[in-house]
Amino acid sequence: MQLSLEGVTKQVGPETWLYPLTLAPRPSEVTVLLGATRAGKTSLLRIMAGLDRPTTGHVRVDDQDVTGLSVRKRNVAMVYQQFINYPSMTVAENIGSPLRLRRELNIEQRVRELAERLHIGQYLARYPAELSGGEQQRVALARALAKRAPLMLLDEPLVNLDYKLREGLREELAQLFASGESTVIYATTEPGEALLLGGHTAVMDAGELLQYGATTEVFHRPRSLREARAFSDPPMNLLTATTGTGSVQLQGGPTLNLQLPPTAAGTVTVAVRASALRLQPRTGDVALAARVELSEISGSATFLHVSSAMGELVAQLTGVHAFEPDEPVTLHLSPAQVYVFDSTDTLLIAPERST
Amino acid sequence: MARIDLDLAHCYRPEQAEIDYALLPLKMTFSDGGAYALLGPSGCGKTTMLNIISGLLIPSEGTVRIDGRDVTHASPQQRNIAQVFQFPVIYDTMTVAENLAFPLQNRRMPTAQIRKRVGEIAEMLELSAQLDRRAAGLSAEQQQKISLGRGLVRPDVAAVLLDEPLTVIDPNLKFQLRRKLKQIHRELKLTFIYVTHDQVEALTFADEIVVMNRRRAVQVGAAEVLFERPAHTFVGYFIGSPGMNFLPARASATGVNVAGQLLATLPHRAVPDGELKLGIRPEYLTLAAHQAPGALAARVTHVQDLGTHLLLSAALDGHTLKARLASDVAPPQVGESVWLQVISEHTCFYQDEELVA
CATH class of the missing domain: 3.40.50.300 (P-loop containing nucleotide triphosphate hydrolases)
Structure with a gap:
């Protein structure tokens, strides 16, 4: 039908x-x-x-x-x-x-x-x-x-x-x-x-x-x-950034090495899914310094809400992780796992997928 | 502030068959200043337990003690227990300040002291700007904060009981109130007992969670313990989405027999002989090499891309196993045979539904 x-x-x-x-x-x-x-x-x-x-x-x-x-x-x-x-x-x-x-x-x-x-x-x-x-x-x-x-x-x-x-x-x-x-x-x-x-x-x-x-x-x-x-739950982390050559500079945070299409210029939004923020670093990651606001535990996942110089962030961690409010924490992010939207909010790049 | 000891049972009928119990015999201590949650599905007995603690219900057997004093027959007022319910309980015609002051006026606290205490509680709940407003015009969230404030305002309160307090709160604001409740507990160091069927609320708020099922407390522990070492198969099933995988197993001196395969158990984990259930969480069930020790072959029935990870379903001897896989690996195909690591540090064994290894 x-x-x-x-x-x-x-x-x-x-x-x-x-x-x-x-x-x-x-x-x-x-x-x-x-x-x-x-x-x-x-x-x-x-x-x-x-x-x-x-x-x-x-x-x-x-x-x-x-x-x-x-x-x-x-x-x-x-x-x-x-x-x-x-x-x-x-x-x-x-x-x-x-x-x-x-x-x-x-x-x-x-x-x-x-x-x-x-x-x-x-x-x-x-x-x-x-x-x-x-x-x-x-x-x-x-x-x-x-x-x-x-x-x-x-x-x-x-x-x-x-x-x-x-x-x-x-x-x-x-x-x-x-x-x-x-x-x-x-x-x-x-x-x-x-x-x-x-x-x-x-x-x-x-x-x-x-x-x-x-x-x-x-x-x-x-x-x-x-x-x-x-289509995000918890909400995506939205970070303001400026484009450079082969990189974007997060406002209040580190620089990400990223190839954007040549048309991209000026201010962009870097969007990071909560699950892309990890406690364990991997090669090529950038580190984000933050402070714990609350760790919300859903049974098989932990939603770690933190404040940082880039604004409030939320990380989704597998398993149960207890954190005390105000505890300092470092989150790790691979530049390959971010989305970038231009100044009109149109998608510029999305993470590549193996599947 | 107080410590609460329960050693009781509650039965609706004098015959005392197991089915007549609303709460089966239990012994439990809530430490002074602790953050507790009673978590379980509807009908599990959590509200009965709460009503017994508050004094709304007298248990048919046993005692309730507050700081060692027997209060089994004392009223909620005599116990000095504050309660916050699902729906805001406030005086519509009074201002926010009058609402907060009411429990103190009843106790004849001097006016200057009342003003000071109301100011402190309003500050903590971020209600300072609304103190002179009538309660009727406020949002459900603010009204529920007033209810909470009325519970917290008495400095000598023995314990604060919260019964599904976030039911009326908009989903987008729940996070803020969860954070607020946790902060308040840390600042006031009162004994909090929070009743809910929502695992996020219970696990986020409480340091110790009492998981209840069928009128019985099946486990008391921190969120991490409930996840890592569920003491009862119900806890494995109820905590986590999806819940723990279970497979029938039979242990002997040579190892455990699971689905017709003899597997060696870990040397430092003594498994008692006999009929068992093997339990492993989807988060810990991993893909293994062909015929790896402690692994079993299963046929893939479903692979779901859940965005942030993949959920693999596989059939093994008539049972379905679920495994959570990272989304950056190439997933196996439906119909394919995969080896799954069922024996690891994270494997639990159950006998008569109770954790034995």
Whole structure:
């Protein structure tokens, strides 16, 4: 199923929620809509679903114009942040409801299969209120999958779950999506979730579609600083620098030996991912002197926030590392691992990749 | 400031079958001035423990002692314990200063002293500029800071209990408040007990984390210890994303048998005989040379580029192993056979879910 949006906008009173946007998500694959809150993800999903009509522009499904066609006349499955189920129906009735509406055969068998796949097989006779949040969302997901709709839209479906539940369910969803039964659009605010889901990513910011491409490609080669920022968690370290011959001079920091395109001149922004800052030096590294603000520990990684003459920096270290606030620390950086953006924020160079 | 000793259990019914316990028997000490977190999934018993410490709940068995004094039946006021909840608890119509002064006025502290103390706490929480503003008009973050300030303002408070205090805080501001809480703990040196299901909050704030599961404290330790040497398989699973890899193993005098292969264990790590689980974290599972000692062959099922690193999934005897690989190496292909170093300094062995080697 090929969905395409052409010049779609959304104007609500004096406010623009979506600026002119053209997007043809890859059929039978996952497209992640990545952006902070108010980026326009939900507005776009609602237009895709037919819940809202775009102010201007067209929505097409396999070359048929469906702009303004109501959601009831489209074959779309949708999953929301909140766990939405029919409270008076059992789990089995909830999952089977779209199939009963279509008077399908073998409903019971299909329901059982889906429930097993989502690990809620033992709860078929229960009511949603008797289940935990994670289980309720599994019911909503199973019902959406039961529909076998060619288009499946998910609006931050895991955001209200504990991180351990999120981890397991995300992996199962990625496997279910891989079957290629549906074109899947998945909205999230988390860059890490986009990378875990893989597929393609559309980066959105303040009502604009910034970049669309293979998820890893967008991550490793953001077109401009705006895309790079939207696709970084923790935020990228942005350092002001001046260009020299075969080098850039960091303001308040060392000089990096870098070959920039000949057009680059004057002031540039050197962007460093948190994971590129290390405690152990390697050959060719530069050293950055800093002072610890806080070491945030996530379980398998440590986010070390420091202050330095170049401004505040954050380093992502593998494993657990305890630091005391105000402790001095030296971070090491390879000039080959930085991104450089010119004065108009356009990408000049990105780190080379071996893969 | 105080030291808190728990030696208790809490059961809702007199029959006392294990299932009826909201908190299974435990013995624990919170040292004076320590920063603690109670971490676990919903239903693990962490809120029950907090309510027992604060005096909102009387345990069905055992005692709570503060500085050696039995306070099992004392009210929260008598225990002199301050609490901060998920949602701000403030007087909307009062100013920030009046809110902060309230707990001191109740204790009839002289006005000049109150003013001084309120000034200090406001300074610490960066609320000085808002002291004369009505609390109602402030952001959720500032209101929660007032709640925190009301807990901290009494200089003689025995302990400060925080129950998911960052729930209402915007994700972008959480970092600042986490830093603030840590600073405040260092300056005031009060006993802090912080309850959360969020591992980042617990591990960042606390010097000692109490990991709870199924109404039991399964490990008490620093973040580093929970990561390096999980005392229980649940800790291995719960801390870290993804959690620890586990493989069934059987130990004998000649080594450990894992997935049909006999592997030599490290000479200084005595592994008890019998049925075991081998645990190794994805961060420590590395690619090894063909038939390297302590390595096993597995088939690659998935390689994900997670931007800053690669996540390799491999199948071994019906189990899935995950390994975190540096992104500057050429990754193996799906379907390929790789050797994974399952025995190393970082390998843990578990018997009946408890760490034995």
